[in-house]
Amino acid sequence: MEATHDGPGGGAARWVELAEVDNIRDLGGLPVLGGGRTRHGVVFRASTLQDATAGDVELLLGRYRLRTVVDLRGPDEAAREGHGLLADTAVRRVSLPVRRVQALVTDAVPAVRGEGGEAGEAGDAGEAADDTAGFYEGLLDGSGASLVDAARIVADTEQHAVVFHCAVGKDRTGVLAALLLDAVGVPADAIAADYALTAQRVVRIRERLARLPSYRDLPAVEHHYMASKPQVMHHFLDTLRTRHGGAGRWLRERGLTGAELGRLKDVLVAGPES
Template identity: 30%
Template structure:
């Protein structure tokens, strides 16, 4: 993969001038926000005057109202019921001049983790590398979670199970995205934008 083309993060409400300067220095062009409106109102992005396209494509949180739902069940509900939101995020990444791009939600681990895992799987990244990338969020939050408050920590079996669910129901991550509105042309553009030339 090409470096500094696809970034992921927790919410961006506590950004500093140095943060904004660094994002400007890498030429950031797109910020994809997977949060619901109430989260955006609670923690508005501090992007300042950065000249970036801002795209909001939130997966549904309705399943959280089910008291019997497990944390893994929440992941599956997003995959089953919010495929269009994930597809919209991927289509935004594939748009002309969209990269470098940053994807984020509130803690940067669950909704963001799923989107990035789907993208990495489509790019042909080995599953062990997808897991390592996913678990990096846990390591970062343990080291310094800042003002991020979250109820559930992540484990490797969450992303392994999520990808297995995608493969069981749709065959591949690519087929999953195609079924929810991403085109073959989008995926070709995504690969061109994110994969280093051979």
């Protein structure tokens, strides 16, 4: 595999190497403010799982003890693309679509703005970051119930290990990952570094998705919607904190109880000695 930097969101051990799933990694091993790190083997973020081979499925169920898949795709998208071999297992599949208030097809494949421009012509880097972060804010605003339910699943040890995924494993998946990690005290630099790791796999992710009906209009790799630059996640987290007081408060205001938030922290955070 590609070398993974050992920054705050890095660590080669976090990648799960599967034959036909391109972007899956453990959210364990990230630093937590006040000490400790996130636990390994509890929750994983991923790109679409529908191409997983029999060997991939065996590895997920065996070594990684997968019990629950949280599908962040839209219902129509999931119906078209399916669940592959995982549909024939005892793994629990939960549909929790992450989309904007007025859901659009482009919530699965973000639209390329402008007319007649080549992919990548999206203004300066600051504008691109603002545009993508704004898209994420729209997903946050339209998906309160789904995101709270996903946090409840992660907080429930009976459902571990949990994998949540969308298509690329960057946007809808990135919003949920950011919420979970911010809620338990992972610093912004580490969340942004984790988000940025998708860039290591983006070429092969796009090559795979472009063969599937739902993603034929996926932007070129060079376009900013296919990038996973850390400043985009920093912008999103800044907005989450200034508008909502952070992920913990956002989740509480949408129905997660204090006890559930406490369990989420207990489940995801290991002490310094662990």
